[in-house]
Amino acid sequence: MDSKLLDQVVSVLASSNNTVVVTGAGISTEAGIPDFRGEKGIYRTMGEDRVMSIINISTFQRDPKRFYEFYRQVFDFPPVEPSLAHKMLADMEKKGRVKAVVTQNIDGLHEKAGSKxxxxxxxxxxxxxxxRRRCGKYYSSDLVREIKEIVPECPECGGILKPDVVLFGEPIQGYIDARERIMAARVLVVIGSSLTVYPLAGFVKEFSTFYQDLIIINKGPTHMDHAALVKIEVGDSSTGKILQEIDRRLG
Ligand SMILES: [Zn+2]
Structure with missing residues (x-):
């Protein structure tokens, strides 16, 4: 870890009353979740077009069996515990150091770690x-995993259950909320994302054209390194350890 860079981050964060964090796959690989867009990720091994042709809303509606055969194999990860980085962010929120987390990840680990x-x-x-619109009940993945049929049905009304994730062809959730949060931030910290996936990457770009206080913590280069006030390369360390050290220096 580069001590000088960490000090720079600490002084920026210390004077911020509205720090928003944007997270991507990199924070969850530290918890053991595969990066779908990484080198061995499903998007590379299968090809993005193929993945998109199955994990999309019209396949789900037309042929839920085909959708679920694939989905259960690839996206239905076994229960995983939050990484140190997830826990640090939850802790920093509790201390008032982080106002909100905007994430691209679908693993629910921020919530599990205690981020509100x-x-x-x-x-x-x-x-x-x-x-079924009139039903609209939510179920946990633990419960759905116990359903033996390939296409899970609602125990209440028999309607088909859909993972509460944004499929290709569907609008993202909380679009306006996410953009507003990011644009209102005093400091924006991007963690574990190379900033290639829109619209979130677009929000970060928009933020950086108006403000300067963009901090990036990532393994490898990102598309916004040139615009960052500080870029911390994770290298052989981990995001969790870096956040722990930042939090420690904040006192
Ligand atoms: Zn139902």
Whole structure:
């Protein structure tokens, strides 16, 4: 860890009364969740077009069996515990150092770690929703995992259950909320995202054209490194350890 860079981050955060954090896959790989867009990720091995042709709303509606055969194999991860980084962010929120987390991840780990103010723009795979509009009940993934049929049905009304995640062809969740949160931030900290996925990457870009206080903590380069006030390369360390050290220096 570069001590000087950490000091710079600490002084920026210390004077901020509205720090918003944006997280991507990088924070969840530290909890053991595969990065779908990473080198061995499903998007690379199968090809993004193929994944998109199944994980999309019209396949779900037309052929839920085909959708679920794939979904259960790839996206239905077994229960995973939050990483140190998730826990640090929850802790920093409790101390008033972080106002909100906007995440692209669908694993629900921020909530599980105790973060209260989370906007999950791609939804949460931990939850399923009944597609019968008049029912609309939510179920936990634990409960759905116990259903033996490939296509899970609502125990109440028999409607098909849909993972509460944003499929291709669907609008993201909390679009306006996420954008407002980011644009109102005094300091924006991007963690574990190379900032390639829109619209979140667009919000960060928009923020950085109006303000300067963009901090990036990531393994490898991102599309916004040039605009960052401080970029911290995770390297052989971990995001969790870096956040722990920042929090410690904040006193
Ligand atoms: Zn139902």
């Amino acid at each position: 103010n989370v906007i999950a723009v791609h939804g949460n795979a931990d939850r399923f929703i009944c597609t």
